[in-house]
Amino acid sequence: MFDPAQLAALSAVLRAGSFERAAQMLHVTQSAISQRLRQLEEQVGTSLVIRSQPCRATEAGERLFRHAEEVRLLEQGVRRDLGLKTQTAGDADGWPTLRLAVNADSLATWFVAAMQDIEGVLFDLVIDDQDHSADWLKRGEVRAAISGSAKPVQGCDCRPLGTLRYLATASPRFMAQWFEADGVTAASLGRAPVITFNAKDRLQARWAEEALGITATGPSHWLPSSHAFVDAAIAGLGWGMNPEPLAGEALADGRLREVVPGKPLDVPLYWHVSRSVAGAMKPVTDAVIRASARVLRPIP
Amino acid sequence: MFDPAQLAALSAVLRAGSFERAAQMLHVTQSAISQRLRQLEEQVGTSLVIRSQPCRATEAGERLFRHAEEVRLLEQGVRRDLGLKTQTAGDADGWPTLRLAVNADSLATWFVAAMQDIEGVLFDLVIDDQDHSADWLKRGEVRAAISGSAKPVQGCDCRPLGTLRYLATASPRFMAQWFEADGVTAASLGRAPVITFNAKDRLQARWAEEALGITATGPSHWLPSSHAFVDAAIAGLGWGMNPEPLAGEALADGRLREVVPGKPLDVPLYWHVSRSVAGAMKPVTDAVIRASARVLRPIP
Numbered sequence: 001m002f003d004p005a006q007l008a009a010l011s012a013v014l015r016a017g018s019f020e021r022a023a024q025m026l027h028v029t030q031s032a033i034s035q036r037l038r039q040l041e042e043q044v045g046t047s048l049v050i051r052s053q054p055c056r057a058t059e060a061g062e063r064l065f066r067h068a069e070e071v072r073l074l075e076q077g078v079r080r081d082l083g084l085k086t087q088t089a090g091d092a093d094g095w096p097t098l099r100l101a102v103n104a105d106s107l108a109t110w111f112v113a114a115m116q117d118i119e120g121v122l123f124d125l126v127i128d129d130q131d132h133s134a135d136w137l138k139r140g141e142v143r144a145a146i147s148g149s150a151k152p153v154q155g156c157d158c159r160p161l162g163t164l165r166y167l168a169t170a171s172p173r174f175m176a177q178w179f180e181a182d183g184v185t186a187a188s189l190g191r192a193p194v195i196t197f198n199a200k201d202r203l204q205a206r207w208a209e210e211a212l213g214i215t216a217t218g219p220s221h222w223l224p225s226s227h228a229f230v231d232a233a234i235a236g237l238g239w240g241m242n243p244e245p246l247a248g249e250a251l252a253d254g255r256l257r258e259v260v261p262g263k264p265l266d267v268p269l270y271w272h273v274s275r276s277v278a279g280a281m282k283p284v285t286d287a288v289i290r291a292s293a294r295v296l297r298p299i300p
Numbered sequence: 301m302f303d304p305a306q307l308a309a310l311s312a313v314l315r316a317g318s319f320e321r322a323a324q325m326l327h328v329t330q331s332a333i334s335q336r337l338r339q340l341e342e343q344v345g346t347s348l349v350i351r352s353q354p355c356r357a358t359e360a361g362e363r364l365f366r367h368a369e370e371v372r373l374l375e376q377g378v379r380r381d382l383g384l385k386t387q388t389a390g391d392a393d394g395w396p397t398l399r400l401a402v403n404a405d406s407l408a409t410w411f412v413a414a415m416q417d418i419e420g421v422l423f424d425l426v427i428d429d430q431d432h433s434a435d436w437l438k439r440g441e442v443r444a445a446i447s448g449s450a451k452p453v454q455g456c457d458c459r460p461l462g463t464l465r466y467l468a469t470a471s472p473r474f475m476a477q478w479f480e481a482d483g484v485t486a487a488s489l490g491r492a493p494v495i496t497f498n499a500k501d502r503l504q505a506r507w508a509e510e511a512l513g514i515t516a517t518g519p520s521h522w523l524p525s526s527h528a529f530v531d532a533a534i535a536g537l538g539w540g541m542n543p544e545p546l547a548g549e550a551l552a553d554g555r556l557r558e559v560v561p562g563k564p565l566d567v568p569l570y571w572h573v574s575r576s577v578a579g580a581m582k583p584v585t586d587a588v589i590r591a592s593a594r595v596l597r598p599i600p
Contacts, residue, residue, distance in 0.1 A: 017499040024516040054499055107528045116535035124522040199317040216324040222424040227527045228407045235416035
């Protein structure tokens with residue numbers, strides 16, 4: 001088996017991006033880090049880290065990094081099963097780090113509550129669109145993902161979590177300026193500025209098409225932040241699809257209005273988890289299901 | 301001069317990521333988009349768009365894309381100077397799109413107010429760490445950036461905006477669990493879980509070093525979202541440097557405490573703007589200065 005201290009050195013360099021910070025993380029000298037990494041590279045027979053600013057993994061380094069994470073996670077499962085005390089001390093090797101892909105709106109609405117519910121794990125979150133988060137799992141870069149797709153990823157289990165309700169929202173002034181004269185028509189919707197999260201975000205276009213049968217939306221702002229997205233809608237910069245739990249307060253106090261009342265867009269979310277660590281991940285899966293159930297609606 | 305309709309087709313394809321959606325954005329047929337792009341490519345004598353999923357720019361395409369954006373921005377300046385009505389109609393070519401690099405914490409605290417203050421512009425925001433946002437400007441990928449560095453970027457003007465105050469914060473329960481026994485010492489801080497935005501984020505380490513003279517922080521969660529960062533601190537997952545305007549409410553009602561009271565970290569922020577469009581950008585610069593002054597503290 002690979003030497004745990006050497007694997008820890010590799011993980012720390014790749015997480016921290018430099019030998020100096022890795023040494024600080026592990027409370028050892030920089031030369032101890034260099035030496036452990038060199039020994040690991042000699043054993044594997046190939047370079048593991050590209051010594052750039054910041055340091056990056058080679059393909060082999062990335063594979064070993066994931067391996068180290070999986071072993072720590074499995075070990076925590078063993079400790080739990082054997083009734084051993086899980087490590088609470090703060091040395092970086094004590095708690096496994098769990099790399100997950102989460103869509104931004106889940107993180108902004110319910111995912112922190114799930115994290116709060118899981119003991120003895122460090123989270124390393126990758127944020128991506130719900131239509132693309134499963135790609136991280138396919139590439140083997142994360143252990144689990146929250147995705148809008150029910151399509152199973154090879155080697156992974158998939159279970160439904162619920163739907164996140166989105167509402168097309170805008171400020172009252174924006175509504176008056178762009179939609180008062182003619183209502184929400186293909187023409188007015190083609191003129192009114194829209195807010196889009198990023199090039200992957202199809203929610204605005206989907207809503208226009210599914211709710212109104214309109215295929216073209218207007219010129220777009222690009223704003224890759226869930227909270228800023230709500231703030232920008234309140235500020236009157238454009239209309240956009242906001243998650244109900246985030247927009248609810250502003251809708252209740254009148255800072256936001258629904259562009260067309262009674263036309264929500266429900267986006268189902270699924271939890272995909274790598275089968276190789278599904279056992280060790282059980283407490284995480286349970287926490288995710290509990291926290292999501294408090295905010296998401298049942299999938300019809 | 302390049303044909304505006306052809307440049308608009310290029311911009312739309314690169315923004316929307318596909319010919320189909322570009323056609324929807326510009327309210328023309330997909331074959332019109334193809335034709336305009338092909339004509340532009342023939343004129344330039346090289347390929348501008350890589351026909352992938354999503355479509356990406358070649359080096360020449362990226363250069364022309366930036367050119368189109370600059371011309372629209374300059375034209376808006378001319379319209380203002382000549383007292384012409386700036387375009388309000390919603391065709392995608394009517395409003396210039398302004399690509400800016402903004403640090404996440406500015407976007408979460410004051411930048412939306414600046415955006416609200418600027419008329420007739422579409423924003424395309426790139427979010428990056430305040431220590432790296434200026435790199436986007438150096439690479440010519442944005443027209444302006446909010447950066448933590450006062451170092452002028454070649455061809456750009458730089459002006460100070462103020463400092464964003466960060467406080468080392470954690471939940472009362474977290475404080476009791478990790479710091480009650482021994483206080484905040486090198487040993488306890490080396491054990492206590494910390495929250496880090498991403499590998500570029502040095503704020504936690506800087507604070508430990510500058511405020512306490514401690515060079516090593518504990519094992520880290522990685523959480524690249526300003527609001528989730530505050531939420532995770534409130535949830536007791538770790539301690540982290542939160543902007544005072546975001547953490548203020550939770551500090552006031554007791555959900556958060558300062559790890560060491562009276563030890564803030566003030567991070568200066570600067571507005572860097574490309575000189576080639578500085579004139580056209582004047583209203584944007586003015587709005588950024590006004591909005592930042594309401595939240596940031598004066599730079600000492």
